[in-house]
Amino acid sequence: MARVTEARDPGAISLWPSPNEVLFVKNVTHQPTLGAGHWGPGWFEYIESYRDVARALVEISVADDHERMSMPHLAGIPVLFLYRHYLELVMKELLLDGARVMDQPVTSAELAERFGHDLRRLWEACKETVDVIWPGSSDWRANELAVLTEQIGELAAVDPGSFSARYPVGRDGTKSLPAETFMSYDVAVFADGVERIGDIITGMTVGIYETFVNAADGP
Numbered sequence: 001m002a003r004v005t006e007a008r009d010p011g012a013i014s015l016w017p018s019p020n021e022v023l024f025v026k027n028v029t030h031q032p033t034l035g036a037g038h039w040g041p042g043w044f045e046y047i048e049s050y051r052d053v054a055r056a057l058v059e060i061s062v063a064d065d066h067e068r069m070s071m072p073h074l075a076g077i078p079v080l081f082l083y084r085h086y087l088e089l090v091m092k093e094l095l096l097d098g099a100r101v102m103d104q105p106v107t108s109a110e111l112a113e114r115f116g117h118d119l120r121r122l123w124e125a126c127k128e129t130v131d132v133i134w135p136g137s138s139d140w141r142a143n144e145l146a147v148l149t150e151q152i153g154e155l156a157a158v159d160p161g162s163f164s165a166r167y168p169v170g171r172d173g174t175k176s177l178p179a180e181t182f183m184s185y186d187v188a189v190f191a192d193g194v195e196r197i198g199d200i201i202t203g204m205t206v207g208i209y210e211t212f213v214n215a216a217d218g219p
Contacts, residue, residue, distance in 0.1 A: 084155060148200065
């Protein structure tokens with residue numbers, strides 16, 4: 001069990017840890033760090049936390065806030081990772097709920113094995129799932145879905161396997177985010193676009209969940 005203690009004195013001279021000093025200690029003054037009570041965080045908490053932290057970094061970057069971040073212009077790197085992962089989680093949640101509604105449940109591990117971090121394939125699976133549950137829905141919003149597909153493809157092209165914003169070079173030694181394509185981008189525009197995509201997919205997931213609940217309750 002983690003011990004209860006106060007944070008290290010910021011005025012301490014030595015950086016070396018003291019004997020028996022641990023990293024995880026009980027927070028006795030604030031809300032639980034992981035939330036969700038004794039059960040710990042679920043899909044909702046993971047999705048919202050990644051989005052909220054990304055949003056906070058965007059605010060720091062846009063404000064050029066050097067008090068909260070020493071080099072706010074570099075926030076674009078973690079912002080890319082956080083929003084990309086947020087969108088991946090949103091899609092996987094839809095697939096999990098959709099599979100349950102279709103009485104073909106899958107596990108998170110099975111999704112990871114099947115899709116990895118491939119946003120394009122995840123999105124195509126999401127569209128197929130929605131089409132099965134609500135036949136013809138993709139025809140009804142074909143133009144809008146086409147735009148979403150283009151934007152998701154744009155993000156996938158920049159970071160195909162969820163590694164580009166995590167490492168400066170790829171496995172083949174090439175630059176993960178080459179200057180000619182990623183020297184500068186508007187993090188606020190990017191954030192707004194990804195959040196709108198995420199909200200749309202989350203709306204689909206809510207509809208799927210309500211379909212499941214209504215079907216379970218019966219007439």
